Amino acid sequence: MSLELLLGALLAVAAVVFVAAPFLRAVDPPRAAEPSEEQLVAAEERDRVLAELKELEFDHRTGKITDEDYRALVQPLRRRAADVLENGKPLPEQAPEPAREQHFSQSSLPSSRAHL
């Protein structure tokens, strides 16, 4: 057998041993539990709503959104954010509506300005 074929055979054996390694261990190492898909979707929705609030704040500060538009947009977003943070489940998104009554104090939400 030539040296090349021997090296080729060694490569094949090494590959087989490496691939079979998970079957050769006595005990599987513990694996951290991953969140369920429902939890992930809820976490993504939470981050999305908070990011939208930050963006809205940023757009307002940089003059892209007028004060009226800001007031109309921020209320439904805050409602959604509060719902996501308190219940872990998002409400279906609604079109923005004119501000009527604040259902919660602004301080109950994480500050979006801090992220600006």
Next chain:
Amino acid sequence: MPELGRAALIVCLGLAVYGVAAGTAGPWSRRRRLAESAENAILASFGATVVAAVVLLAALVRKDFSFVYVWEHTSVELPRSYTLSSFWGGQEGSLLLWLLILTGFSSVAVLLARRSARSLLAWTVPVLAGVIGFFSFMLVLVSSPFATQRAPAEGLGLNPSLQNPYMLAHPPMLYLGFVGLTIPFAFAMGALLARRSDELWIVVTRRWTLVAWAFLGFGQLLGAHWAYVEVGWGGYFAWDPVENAALMPWLAATAFLHSVMIQEKRGMLKIWNVLLVIGAFALALFGTFLTRSGILSSIHSFPESTIGPWFLGFIGVVVLASTALVLSRLPLLRARTRLESPISREASFLYNNLLLVAFCLTILWGVAYPILTEAVRGEPITVGPPYYNFFLKAFGLPLLLLMGIGPLIAWRRASLRGLGRTFAWPLAVAVGSGGALLALGAGSSILGLVGYTFCAFVLASIGFEFARGTQARRALAGGSWVLAFAQLVGRNRRRYGGYVVHAAIVLLAIGVIGSSAYDTTGEQRLRPGQSLAVGGYTLTYRGTTSERGANAVELRALVDVERNGEHLGVMRPGKNEYIAEQQVSNEAAIRPDRLNGEDLFLIAEQLRPGGPVFLKVLVKPLVNLIWVAGFVFLAGSLIALWPDAREQRRLAVRYGRAEALSRA
């Protein structure tokens, strides 16, 4: 050592087949060890491919002509520096490079996802293994770089066009881009196979997509510069099928990078994003097919070969299987929200997407048309540059304008009053610039004037975005302007890196418009002592010189250059006669003006020692901004890619791996 190379590729193929089988059976039957062994098969396939690549590289360095591939692509006189480029100078070697990068990227993706997205990885592995399996199958059974023969005394040499330093970087960069698009495709398919409706696949592949896109973009610019300095026809992009092959996946990936932001921020366009990822990957494969099959005539393509039908079959399988998978998972991909207003940031992204995809499809049609007409009528009908240039203007100018409009509009919706406030200054700058350019004589090209006005608008828009953002940041956190600017960029790298990339595209547009709409050309047969005046330059032909280079005879025309009575130097356009390859290459002479970005470009044709010359002269204003744009593009991509610790912490909390992250 050809047997070792062959054995390594066979091992790689075996590992890939196992990866598909075990990678499917593992998550299907929820057998953890089986899934992990499939992951190991991916890692091992990289090791096997490295062995094969080292064997070929060693044969190239030793100029071992008993390897058919080495004999076909090197010669005794070929400089050592170009031995490396002969690795990918031929079909078999380039396929091996594809496989090497593919297994390398796949291994890194597996190792990273083991820590951050274990559940998603399980169904991603068989997709990666499937792609690895196809390329290793091609290298084992269809197009092996390890075929041998009785060693001849001399090789056939490397294509002279490839004997250029750019060829050391341009093809690998494109391959890094092409192959990199496999990773987002595999994770997207993995998410669909696992029936996941979350966006983990987007988070995992965000950087992969950016890296692949940046390599593809920068690689194309390197290729354009290679064409400009080496091919010697005076241009940098000729709408060659193989150039188009690299442009199409880049356009699809550009569309994806924009639309994925809408999914992340608003939860929309999920189906569209998956289709774009599939499209970008399929177009990367199509580009490889165009280059490797020899089906189309191009300076870049390899001779006609038998691999075309295999590639076409694989592309068909990829497109059909992935489309069927998307259709079967439609309920998972439904958007939770809707577009609120046609005047909003997300709407502008949507328009940008439609234009990018439309442009991509028109290019695809132009590339496919000759193939289809040849299949139907028996002779190809070639689609020339006027077709592509028409669509470049039709889609490119609105895209340019949208680059300026998008950043000025708020997310969700914008009112006329808000728009008036943000648009006022950029519009004023654009109108002022357009008027000034008109007064300076730029009206000789209406499209050029419109393009430059749009460029001014986009640059002003980007400038004001940075200025307003810095102002807002400073008002909030205090400190100096520099600190506020650094914090602004550092806290939102993707956005501001993206703006820098937009600035690069504007520089590119300025260079392209200047060199194509406002260029000056002249040509004349000159005897020694005769002169030609073009674009303010006076060129006097003095005679010829001939030198023996490392592997070529270099014949040059000596041309004195003057402007406004000032002698600027001697330029030496000519040709190289390559000895081993028995080919002649045109060697253009280029004189850049660093003050105004202009190039004086000389081509010497019909040149004989001591005889007359047919001199072609091109004066190309602002062309050097195209190459500057490449570095700005790279800087913007790096800013967008740079890891953000705050973002990492946020994602760690989201995906429940804060503990794992703190241990890492």
